[in-house]
Amino acid sequence: xxxxxxxxxxxxxxxxxxxxxxxxxxxxxxxxxxxxxxxxxxxxxxxxxxxxxxxxxxxxxxxxxxxxxxxxxxxxxxxxxxxxxxxxxxxxxxxxxxxxxxxxxxxxxxxxxxxxxxxxxxxxxxxxxxxxxxxxxxxxxxxxxxxxxxxxxxxxxxxxxxxxxxxxxxxxxxxxxxxxxxxxxxxxxxxxxxxxxxxxxxxxxxxxxxxxxxxxxxxxxxxxxxxxxxxxxxxxxxxxxxxxxxxxxxxxxxxxxxxxxxxxxxxxxxxxxxxxxxxxxxxxxxxxxxxxxxxxxxxxxxxxxxxxxxxxxxxxxxxxxxxxxxxxxxxxxxxxxxxxxxxxxxxxxxxxxxxxxxxxxxxxxxxx
Numbered sequence: 001x002x003x004x005x006x007x008x009x010x011x012x013x014x015x016x017x018x019x020x021x022x023x024x025x026x027x028x029x030x031x032x033x034x035x036x037x038x039x040x041x042x043x044x045x046x047x048x049x050x051x052x053x054x055x056x057x058x059x060x061x062x063x064x065x066x067x068x069x070x071x072x073x074x075x076x077x078x079x080x081x082x083x084x085x086x087x088x089x090x091x092x093x094x095x096x097x098x099x100x101x102x103x104x105x106x107x108x109x110x111x112x113x114x115x116x117x118x119x120x121x122x123x124x125x126x127x128x129x130x131x132x133x134x135x136x137x138x139x140x141x142x143x144x145x146x147x148x149x150x151x152x153x154x155x156x157x158x159x160x161x162x163x164x165x166x167x168x169x170x171x172x173x174x175x176x177x178x179x180x181x182x183x184x185x186x187x188x189x190x191x192x193x194x195x196x197x198x199x200x201x202x203x204x205x206x207x208x209x210x211x212x213x214x215x216x217x218x219x220x221x222x223x224x225x226x227x228x229x230x231x232x233x234x235x236x237x238x239x240x241x242x243x244x245x246x247x248x249x250x251x252x253x254x255x256x257x258x259x260x261x262x263x264x265x266x267x268x269x270x271x272x273x274x275x276x277x278x279x280x281x282x283x284x285x286x287x288x289x290x291x292x293x294x295x296x297x298x299x300x301x302x303x304x305x306x307x308x309x310x311x312x313x314x315x316x317x318x319x320x321x322x323x324x325x326x327x328x329x330x331x332x333x334x335x336x337x338x339x340x341x342x343x344x345x346x347x348x349x350x351x352x353x354x355x356x357x358x359x360x361x362x363x364x365x366x367x368x
């Protein structure tokens with residue numbers, strides 16, 4: 001078992017508060033991804049777990065035992081850096097064997113372990129090569145292998161594939177997920193790339209300014225963002241966000257976005273009243289929740305295609321409704337050209353409401 005728990009962890013670099021009262025439990029064999037913009041505290045938190053940074057206050061526990069006062073070498077946690085950190089004068093075999101030799105492992109055990117890890121990583125044919133002869137992807141495999149040979153309780157990875165090209169990153173994402181299943185280590189992975197986070201994580205920890213914004217499965221943080229930051233950080237393209245006013249009209253709820261208005265189910269009014277949502281509201285809707293039609297239908301509003309971005313299997317279309325622009329996702333070629341007139345509405349189940357001042361989600365969920 002390898003459960004990692006952070007209790008009220010704080011960290012300062014001088015006057016800068018880098019980690020702010022972080023509380024988190026990473027379950028045994030779970031793959032958790034720390035996601036957030038540069039400078040949000042995710043790497044510092046990872047390094048604190050590894051013992052590479054000292055925390056100011058709080059506790060870090062591994063299997064229920066405090067480890068914040070232990071040296072990094074005594075924590076049974078492996079760390080994979082972004083820059084590979086391989087010994088250039090060693091062969092791949094020697095790089096993989098080094099952590100085992102450092103703790104006095106026997107020669108036969110080293111050979112068995114190195115070849116086993118090399119096989120699982122697909123680098124057996126490279127064991128006699130030096131790092132200078134390897135591609136970026138192969139060097140990263142060796143760096144990961146050097147962490148895995150120790151069979152650590154936990155594996156920490158700090159943007160390990162961030163410097164690779166797009167195709168190689170995709171390949172390595174698949175390999176990392178496979179290795180996680182095969183080795184069963186509790187894993188924490190740091191990235192600013194939401195595609196990596198969504199595809200790899202059992203749970204995502206979204207951070208900003210040293211604070212945990214939301215912890216949940218990829219589906220939860222995408223479909224039910226906890227606040228405006230998460231709503232706009234997760235998703236590509238980002239969620240449409242606009243100040244809105246809600247009123248009653250013809251037995252339905254009417255939401256007004258600058259010069260555009262849409263109708264939503266009347267139960268929205270009761271939900272807002274129940275939440276005591278009397279302040280400024282913001283509406284959020286992802287592009288796939290902005291429905292587009294060539295025909296004028298009840299509840300749809302006329303719009304003009306302002307910009308079309310083809311993505312191959314789908315298009316992202318900016319729709320101008322009066323002075324307001326909404327970004328919609330359509331099938332490829334559905335809107336022929338810029339300037340075309342179409343009709344649009346907001347899918348009720350895709351409408352999110354936030355308190356504009358605090359940024360918190362009101363957790364209102366409507367049906368279509």
